[in-house]
Amino acid sequence: MFETSSESPAPVRVVTEAIKEYVDRLGPIWVEGEISELNERSGMMAFIRLRDPSVDMSLSVMCHKSVIAAIQPLPANARVVMYAKPSWYTKNGSLTLSAREIRQVGVGELLARLEALKTLLASEGLFDSDRKVSLPLLPKKIGLICGRNTDAEKDVVENAKRRWPSVEFEIREVTVQGAAAVSEVSEALRELEANKDVEVIIITRGGGSFEDLLPFSDESLVRLAASCVTPIVSAIGHEKDSPLLDLVADFRASTPTDAAKRVVPDIAEEIEMISKLTDRARRTLLARIEMESTRIKSFKDRPVMKDPHVIITSRAEIIVALKDRAHRSFAGHVKVAKEELVQIKARVRALSPQATLDRGYSVVQLANGDIARDATKLKAGDVLRLRLAKGETNATVTPNNTKE
Secondary structure, X not given: OOOOOOOOOOOHHHHHHHHXXXXXXXXXXXXXXXXXXXXXXXXXXXXXXXXXXXXXXEEEEEEEHHHHHOOOOOOOOOEEEEEEEEEEEOOOOEEEEEEEEEEEOOHHHHHHHHHHHHHHHHHOXXXXXXXXXXOOOOOOEEEEEEOXXXXXXXXXXHHHHHHOOOOEEEEEXXXXXXXXXXXXXXXXXXXXXXXXXXXXXXXXEOOOOOOOOHHHHOHHHHHHHHHOOOOEEEEEOOOOXXXXXXXXXXXXXXXXXXXXXXXXXXXXXXXXXXXXXXXXXXXXXXHHHHHHHHHHHHHHOOXXXXXXXXXXXXXXXXXXXXXXXXXXXXXXXXXXXXXXXXXXXXXXXXXXXXXXXXXXXXXXEOOOOOEOXXXXXXXXXXXXXEEOOOOEEEXXXXXXXXXX
């Protein structure tokens, strides 16, 4: 590049020719986008506005009419890939792609890309059930992302207020189809996620073609929804439609009306349920009271409650019976003991020396108390003590008494 300064600026022609020289060195590239405008002017050239399907950006493209004729007929907002080379026009300072070949992206190819993205996000765990959070029982404020003045918005709001009249909405009307859909839906989702009063977010739109619903399978939008803490309900299209946003949302509703039914309870059903629970609680309480009353009555009917002394008298009878039994048992033991004592006494008496004395025998004792058993050992003059059956007496040994 050339040197410039405020004193020596470069003329416009020099700058634009330098840009052209730089751009002309760029080679051709493959570009994908949607055809938002197609102008086949008189002559041999056609002019196209190629926009990005996810953000509000576009490029100018020109090509020979034969290149366009090769892919006719083109549906509205056709998605294409083209082989083009950048060109810089020095006269008006504009960048244009010169297309050499254009191919229409078919539904089959889009489905294959969508399936590949689905597999990638699933491998990262963005669709796992343990990441999903439960919807609040009764949200005070609901965030709603929908199209401008659409039936989907009316279905959600009217059905929700019919079910719970006091419910409030924070509504963001956005573009739900086309190039600006992804950026506007994403911005609305960020705003509602930042609002602490919003307890649940519904993203909805009516039915449409496969291409119309592609913004709700955009990777950036799906990842943004997965990062939100606020529960998200997806109600995109009809039952058969399944954009990737349905898989990452915390709850997938088949229709906008179904989303309203899932987010807020029916006040009539809740009142009926409360009434049933009240009746059930009343019946349970009455049954419990009746059961306890029956128990109290059975307690009152017991003999001890009618005559408190019965517990004493019944025990007294038992004590008297035990006492009589003890007396009889003790008397029997005493009787047996007396009989045994009489027998022992008779045996002892039979073995007693007194019994021998009673038969006429006597016991002779020396002065020192020893019993005299041998007459030869007695000496004349020894004093003996004679113990008789009744009483005692003394005797003196004479010479005649010492003979053998």
